[in-house]
Amino acid sequence: MDLLSKSDEEIFKIGKPLWENLVRASNMRDYGGFTKDFSTQMLFGANEVELGKQWANNKIITNLEETYKPFGTLRRGDHITVLIKQTNKEIPGEFLGRLVLGVEDDEIKIFGATIY
Secondary structure (H helix, E strand, C coil): CCHHHCCHHHHHHHHHHHHHHHHHHHHHCCHHHHHCCECHHHHHHCCHHHHHHHHHHCCCCCCEEEEEEEEEEEEECCEEEEEEEEEECCCCCEEEEEEEEEEECCEEEEEEEEEC
16 A cells, blocks of 8 residues: 555545544553554554553543544655644643554554654
């Protein structure tokens, strides 16, 4: 699959269910659900204990609104980063979501995901 040749709108459609799953699983603190679309490389860094610590101590990542707005992409190497405007149920203001997509074994996988 040639992910890099797709338009921003096509990338947003591809990333939508992946981001929605991350939001849902993060709010539920569901490790298996959260990591299900991760690349092999991401799984190495997604230690269940460390994620549990982050969920226990970070209201940003456990109270995410289910509404969000993708607003751009960055293409670098074999990956596309989707930039997302994300809000929180408890903390006012907007946060920057970052979803890095790539292809592994002919499947689109998550190679990075953060919220600032």
